[in-house]
Amino acid sequence: MKSTIVIGHKNPDTDSICSAICYAALKRTLTGENYVPCRAGEINNETQFVLEKFGVEPPEPVESLEPRISDVQYREVEGISPQISLKRAWEHMRDSNIQSLPVVTKRGKIKGIITLGDEARFYLEDQDPRALSKASTPFLNIAQTLWGEIIVGDPEAKFSKGKIVVAAYHPSAIEDSVTPGDLVIVGSNTEIQKYAIERGASCIVICVGSKVTPAIRKRAEEAGCIVIVSPMDLYACSKLITHSMPVGHIMRKDGIIAFNADEPVADVKATVSKLRIRYFPVLDGNDCYLGMMSQRNLLDIERQKVILVDHNEKGQAIDGIASADVVEVIDHHRIDSVETVNPIYFRAQPLGCTATIVTMMYREHHIEIEPTIAGLLCSAILSDTLMFRSPTCTPADEAAARELAEIAGIKIKEYAMAMFNAGSKLGKKTPDEIFHIDCKRFNAATSSIMVSQVTSVSEKELSKVKNRMLPYMEKLLPTAGVDMLFTMLTNIIDQSTELLFVGQNAKAAVQSAFSCEPKSDSIFLPGVVSRKKQVIAPLIAAIDEL
Numbered sequence: 001m002k003s004t005i006v007i008g009h010k011n012p013d014t015d016s017i018c019s020a021i022c023y024a025a026l027k028r029t030l031t032g033e034n035y036v037p038c039r040a041g042e043i044n045n046e047t048q049f050v051l052e053k054f055g056v057e058p059p060e061p062v063e064s065l066e067p068r069i070s071d072v073q074y075r076e077v078e079g080i081s082p083q084i085s086l087k088r089a090w091e092h093m094r095d096s097n098i099q100s101l102p103v104v105t106k107r108g109k110i111k112g113i114i115t116l117g118d119e120a121r122f123y124l125e126d127q128d129p130r131a132l133s134k135a136s137t138p139f140l141n142i143a144q145t146l147w148g149e150i151i152v153g154d155p156e157a158k159f160s161k162g163k164i165v166v167a168a169y170h171p172s173a174i175e176d177s178v179t180p181g182d183l184v185i186v187g188s189n190t191e192i193q194k195y196a197i198e199r200g201a202s203c204i205v206i207c208v209g210s211k212v213t214p215a216i217r218k219r220a221e222e223a224g225c226i227v228i229v230s231p232m233d234l235y236a237c238s239k240l241i242t243h244s245m246p247v248g249h250i251m252r253k254d255g256i257i258a259f260n261a262d263e264p265v266a267d268v269k270a271t272v273s274k275l276r277i278r279y280f281p282v283l284d285g286n287d288c289y290l291g292m293m294s295q296r297n298l299l300d301i302e303r304q305k306v307i308l309v310d311h312n313e314k315g316q317a318i319d320g321i322a323s324a325d326v327v328e329v330i331d332h333h334r335i336d337s338v339e340t341v342n343p344i345y346f347r348a349q350p351l352g353c354t355a356t357i358v359t360m361m362y363r364e365h366h367i368e369i370e371p372t373i374a375g376l377l378c379s380a381i382l383s384d385t386l387m388f389r390s391p392t393c394t395p396a397d398e399a400a401a402r403e404l405a406e407i408a409g410i411k412i413k414e415y416a417m418a419m420f421n422a423g424s425k426l427g428k429k430t431p432d433e434i435f436h437i438d439c440k441r442f443n444a445a446t447s448s449i450m451v452s453q454v455t456s457v458s459e460k461e462l463s464k465v466k467n468r469m470l471p472y473m474e475k476l477l478p479t480a481g482v483d484m485l486f487t488m489l490t491n492i493i494d495q496s497t498e499l500l501f502v503g504q505n506a507k508a509a510v511q512s513a514f515s516c517e518p519k520s521d522s523i524f525l526p527g528v529v530s531r532k533k534q535v536i537a538p539l540i541a542a543i544d545e546l
Contacts (some may be wrong), residue, residue, distance in 0.1 A: 002304060003034040004327065007062065010040045011439045012384035014047045014419075016310040018376040020353040022060055023309055023330060027359065029367055035307070038062045045425030050379040054372045054408075064444060065304050069268060070261040072301050074282050074293035079104035082111055082248025085141040086119050087240070089247045098292060100279040103251045108288035110258055110281055112251030122250050124240070128181060131242065132183070135249035135331060136160045139203060142183075145244035146205065146237050148230035151212060152220045153203070159183055162202055166238045167192050176182035185237050190216055195268035197225050205241070206232045217531035231544045232475050245322075259492035260281050261290060266323075271296050284513075303341070307368040310354040312338045315448070330357055332392075352390060352397040355380035359400045375408035379386030379419060386455070386492050390530045417457070420492055424456040426465055431448055431472035444543040447483040447505075451539075453531045455490045461488045466500065470521055473502045475512065484509065486539070490529050497528040499535070505546050512542035 006024040008016025019525040020037040027035040034117045037059040043051070051058055062092050071427045078090055079102045090100060093116055100421050103112040128134070132142075136158045143150050162181030167174045174192070178184055180200030182288060186192045190208035196204050198217050203226035206212060212227060220227045230237055235522040272280065280377050282290045303325035313336035326338060328345045332354050347355050357376040362369050369377070380438050385393035388401070426434055439452040454469075465490055484503030491497070499512055500522045512516045512523060513535075528534045 003036045004300065004307060005036050005038045005367075006307045006309060007038040007040055007059075008309050009313075009316040010318065011436050012039050012041050012047070013044065013310075013438045014050055015355055015380040017043065017047050017059060018050065018098050018380040018460070019309040019330070019358050021056060022377055023307065023357065023358050023361075025373060026362060026367060027307070027364070030365060032051035036060065037530065044423060046419055046473075047384060048421055049422035050376065052385075054375040056372060056376065062318060064319040065306065065324040067265040067304070067323055069259050069263050069282055069293065071267060072265065072282075072293055072297045072306070074291040074297055076124055076291040077101065078109075079108070079289045080114070081106075081229050082251065083138060083141075083246045085133050085137075085234070085244045086122070086250070087145045087243035088115075089114055090116070090119055090243075098279060100292065101247075102281045102289050102292065103247055104289050110256060110283070110287075110289055112248065113256055113281070114247045114251045114254045118250055122245075126242065130273065132164060133159050133181070134163050135245045137245050141244040141246060142203070142205070143228045143230075143239060145240055146228065146230040146232055148205070148228045148232075151227050151229055152217055153224070153226035156355050157226060159203060164238075164241060165196075165201075166234065167196060176438055180231065183241075183243070185234060187234055192354065194219060197223050201225055203228065205230055205234060205237055234487060237496070238417070239358075239474070240500040241328050245536055256281070258283070260287075261292065264424050265298060268318055288481065308338065309358075311440075312336055312348070313440075313442070314338050315443055330354060330361075330433075332357060350394070351382045352393040355384070356397045356400045359404065360396075369404070369407055370476045371408050374404040375410065377417065378404035378410065378412075378413075379415075382412065382419065383417045386490075386529050387420075389409070390533075391496050392533045394531045402414065420457050421454065424458055424461060426454070426456065426461055432476075433466045434469065435472065441482065441533070442540060444540045447543050447546075449484045449486060449503075449539070449543070450480060450482050451486045451488065451531055452537065453488040453490055455492055457492050459491055459494065462491060465489060466498065466522070470502070473500065477502050486535075488528075488531055488535060491530070495527060495529050499523050499525055499528075499536075507544070509539060509542045510546060512545065513538035 007019045024035040039061055043058050069320040072137055077098055082103050099116040100180055101114050102110055103109050105184050109417055113524050138158050140155045165177050165182050165184045167184050167186050178199040181202045183203045184196040184201045185205045187207050190213055193216050205228045209231040249339040260283050272494055279292045279294050282293050284290050305327050306324045307328040309330045312331045326340045331348045332351045359377050378401050382395050385397050388398050435452045436455055439450055441450050469487050477485055484506040487500040489498045510523055
């Protein structure tokens with residue numbers, strides 16, 4: 001069974017990252033199962049400061065939950081060499097209960113495909129007595145196919161010239177049949193054995209396990225003739241010998257359809273649905289063979305189990321969330337559009353931070369909060385509530401943060417300012433990086449918007465950001481996939497925000513939302529620090545009325 005991943009929203013903030021880490025730890029403790037914290041974006045400066053402070057590794061990055069071929073339970077059927085016999089290939093298919101096999105090089109590259117249908121077609125259609133020599137069939141293949149043994153000659157030699165002759169009667173009956181290079185199937189008659197060697201046969205197959213006389217052995221050695229002894233009778237040998245042909249001679253080399261393990265399942269389904277092929281090779285990043293996948297494997301794929309923290313909106317969720325199995329949601333935002341396969345545990349509380357909810361759950365289950373976990377949870381609350389200054393902050397948030405600070409051994413004011421200062425280092429970042437530090441997408445009735453929030457303790461730094469951000473937003477809008485872009489430049493110390501905006505109707509929406517006349521591209525909002533409570537709610541309401 002796969003691990004369950006615990007993940008926050010795109011462009012994760014400190015609450016998203018810390019809540020994922022701490023809730024995954026709680027779930028592991030409660031269930032004994034594997035819950036893995038993950039992230040849907042880069043770690044910002046503030047969060048990096050927090051993780052380094054408490055010696056915690058960043059969660060594993062995940063770009064998409066869209067299933068890929070590597071998530072499919074394909075069969076790790078061993079590939080075969082082009083030199084093995086058709087008989088061994090068939091046995092491999094029978095033992096593996098599969099009807100197609102990849103033919104691979106020593107380095108694991110796909111060279112061809114052999115199917116049960118290819119073998120059947122060859123057996124039914126081939127009537128060429130020279131087929132084995134045309135395929136340069138190894139004599140070892142012939143011996144193995146006939147359950148025999150090479151007692152004279154080089155086991156590595158190949159049958160590369162001549163035809164197959166069955167000699168069952170007096171030598172005079174095959175006088176004109178055996179030519180140099182032929183392979184002659186004989187019985188116990190030493191006269192026929194001797195005659196075949198003298199006529200230049202490259203190999204004689206002696207049936208019914210007959211003993212080879214010293215004289216025949218000597219003549220064969222002198223003539224360079226391979227001698228194979230088989231326990232089968234003449235009929236069985238003549239019937240089965242064509243099964244010794246190497247698969248490389250009849251395998252399909254062209255038009256082979258294979259898929260890389262990293263390819264999205266949706267793309268592969270669209271391709272294979274149009275084909276009447278049961279099995280397809282799966283390749284790694286170096287195009288080396290990994291296994292065989294059937295169309296049924298694509299239908300039986302197991303959905304990735306996911307717990308969402310700090311969000312429940314589809315627009316903010318990691319790509320491919322519709323293909324995953326959301327099993328829990330822990331959030332402090334409005335309820336929106338993430339759909340689930342089954343009924344789930346959904347906990348949403350009107351608090352200032354998801355980490356406060358996670359803290360409550362530790363207490364409810366009587367699980368001790370270790371100093372490292374306490375430090376992460378406290379950092380998330382201080383970040384999301386701007387050290388209790390945000391209007392979203394509740395008494396429960398502040399009480400939880402103060403309790404956690406004691407466990408973690410930190411002084412709230414000093415630590416919070418150090419954390420905010422770490423997050424305010426924006427000078428070396430590009431406008432694109434700054435915009436996506438903490439950016440969320442929201443949907444109104446008829447429009448969609450993106451709102452980025454940039455926080456700092458320096459008014460000077462925010463002013464520099466503004467001069468770079470507006471031209472960037474104008475350039476980004478045509479390709480952003482939304483109707484309007486907004487950036488909140490939030491001064492933590494002054495508890496104020498300058499809201500930048502671009503897009504058709506953006507100015508009208510701002511004017512209606514905040515009941516004041518904005519400039520052409522920005523508006524100053526004293527006392528506004530919360531995106532969730534003070535900006536999104538009035539903006540969405542205003543846009544819906546436009």
